[in-house]
Amino acid sequence: MGKIPTFSSDKVDLFESTAIAYYAAAQQDSSALLGTNAVDKALILQWVFFAENEISNNLGGWIYPxxxxxxxxxxxxxxxxxxxxxxxxxxxxxxLTKTYLxxxxxxxxxISMVTALVLGYKTVFDKTFRSxxxxxxxxxxTVVAKKHFKAALGEVALCETPLKYTPPKKEKKEQPKKEQTKKEAKKEEKPAAEAAEKPAxxxxxxxxxxxxxxFKMDDWKRQYSNNDTDVAMKWFWENFDAEGYSIWKVDYKYNDELTQVFMSNNLIGGFFARLERAHKYAFGSMIVCGTNNNNTIxxxxxxxxxxxxxxxxxxxxxxxYNFVKIEPSQYEEKKDEIYKYMAWEVEGCADGKVFK
Structure with missing residues (x-):
């Protein structure tokens, strides 16, 4: 399936790190790692999902860029x-009142929680953040100081200076040398038959x-990417051309069939991946609102x-998806709602993606 990491034995082939770790923990029947009663087992799974969905996903969204x-x-x-x-x-x-979860x-x-947190403590959780x-x-x-964690993670040095975003340097275009220009001028024109072979x-x-x-779409995308939403949206409404562009409310048609939040967000990602030809002409902000088994796109x-x-x-x-056009006469009425979707401040917002 093209997934990593993977695990293979004579009994089972697995992918996804959580599934592999769970299988490893389950090898000893006497181990309390997975809980010794139904309540503890449910609580452990609760925190495993929390670590994956709320810590790892959001930490990745912060650090990976x-x-x-x-x-x-x-x-x-x-x-x-x-x-x-x-x-x-x-x-x-x-x-506040617990040593362990x-x-x-x-x-x-x-194990799940600490391994989800470790990247943050190494790269962006500085002293101020930790306070x-x-x-x-x-x-x-406390947990990373334990022998088995040290063996796996080594000594974890807490972040002193957090990672910051550094915009890529623009490459300077080299000016063509004069000699090359002269040589090109001397080149003979290609025969008409050869020129005809060029692809249309x-x-x-x-x-x-x-x-x-x-209104330039690239300018708007730069405003949105590089500024706070307040600044970007102010620029948007001051420059938007309602004759050359249009605004559309987009909703998923089958919200009643959605389950896990991360799966709903993957649906958005899949839709955006299929819009490759539209990058030059469109911009979109789509979010998932709600909780697992009760969310909308x-x-x-x-x-x-x-x-x-x-x-x-x-x-x-x-x-x-339903695409419903917002008429210019509705802009004033819809401004606040559009802002919230662009800022991901809609009530219950759980995740989302931007097409640009």
């Missing part, structure tokens, strides 16, 4: 950071034939022209 593993988009990074802080705040309250000894819940979550930090340092230029999109607009798109173009409606997943 800083490490260059994924594109840096400031609203996404800020959103992931805030969600992570909320999760750590909840965890901090729980650990379940019971009086280390369980699989602690906000003292119970989590006490818990983390790719047909233009119908959107390229629309009248020019002063919705958002807003800004599109060149006044209709949903071929570059979007030809995508395989298009039929799974």
């Amino acid at each position: 800083l490490l260059g593993y994924m594109p840096y988009m400031k609203p996404n990074v800020d959103g992931a950071t805030e969600k992570l802080k909320r999760a750590l705040g909840a965890l901090d309250k729980v650990l 379940v019971g009086d000894e280390i369980t699989f819940a602690d 906000e979550f003292k119970n989590v930090t006490r818990y983390f340092t 230029p790719k047909p233009k999109s119908a959107l390229d034939l629309l009248p020019p607009s002063n 919705g958002g807003y798109f800004v599109i060149r022209g006044q209709e949903v173009p071929f570059e979007i409606y030809d995508a395989a997943d298009y039929e799974s």
Whole structure:
């Protein structure tokens, strides 16, 4: 299936790190790692899912763009950071009276939680950040000091200076040398037959034939990526061209069939992946609102022209979404809602993705 990490034995082939770790922990029947009764087993699974969905996912959304593993988009990074802080705040309250997450000894819940947190403590949780979550930090340092954790993780040095985003340097275009220009001027023209063999230029999109607009999609994308949402949206409304572009409310048609939040977010990612031809002409912010087994997908798109173009409606997943055009007369009424979707501040927002 192309998944990593993987585990293979004469009994089973597994992928996904949590499943592999769970299988390893289950090898000793006498071990309390997975709980000794139904209540403890349920609590352990609860914290395993919390570590994966609330800690690992959001920590990755904060750190991976800083490490260059994924594109840096400031609203996404800020959103992931805030969600992570909320999760750590909840965890901090729980650990106020606890040494370990379940019971009086280390369980699989602690293994999952600490391994989810370790990257943060190494790279971005500096002294100031750690002071906000003292119970989590006490818990983390207690667990990683244990012999078996040291053997796996080594000595964990707590972050002193957090990672910061460094925009890539623009490469300077080399000016062609004069000698080359002269040589090119001397080149003989190719015969007409040879010139005819050149591939025909790719047909233009119908959107390229629309009248020019002063609103440039690339400028808007830079505003959104590099500024706070307040600043970006102010620029948007001051520069938006309602004749050259249109705004669309987009909702998933089958919200009643959605289950896990991360799976819903993957649906958005899959839809965006199929819109490759629309990057030049569209921008969208789609979010998942709600909780596991009770969530919805919705958002807003800004599109060149006044209709949903071929570059979007030809995508395989298009039929799974309702696109409803927002008329210019509705802009004032919808401004607040559009802002919330762009800022990921819709009530119950759990995750999301930006198409740009």
